[in-house]
Amino acid sequence: MPPDDTMLHVRPRAVQTAADGTVVGSRACEVCGTALTGRESQQTCSDRCRARRWRMRQARRGHHRDNELRVLALAARQAIEALERRLEDPT
Numbered sequence: 001m002p003p004d005d006t007m008l009h010v011r012p013r014a015v016q017t018a019a020d021g022t023v024v025g026s027r028a029c030e031v032c033g034t035a036l037t038g039r040e041s042q043q044t045c046s047d048r049c050r051a052r053r054w055r056m057r058q059a060r061r062g063h064h065r066d067n068e069l070r071v072l073a074l075a076a077r078q079a080i081e082a083l084e085r086r087l088e089d090p091t
């Protein structure tokens with residue numbers, strides 16, 4: 001197979017996901033669902049919706065991190081308790 005063939009296969013896919021990984025062709029605002037008129041790979045209809053979307057993402061990320069920290073704290077506490085029990089009562 002000549003190398004030119006693989007180039008042709010790879011290129012359109014790279015262009016489709018070039019912007020930021022979002023699917024090209026979605027033409028509705030992610031926040032309020034308003035149809036988008038812009039030609040660019042824009043995901044929200046207005047600055048307000050863009051800000052809201054950003055804040056929603058931040059909140060979700062923060063929530064996720066909180067859960068991870070809680071799980072870590074719980075595991076650490078259990079480990080300490082197990083250690084204390086062993087120290088108190090060595091058999």
Ligand SMILES: [Zn+2]
Pocket residue numbers: 029030031032033034044045046049
């Ligand atoms: Zn919107």
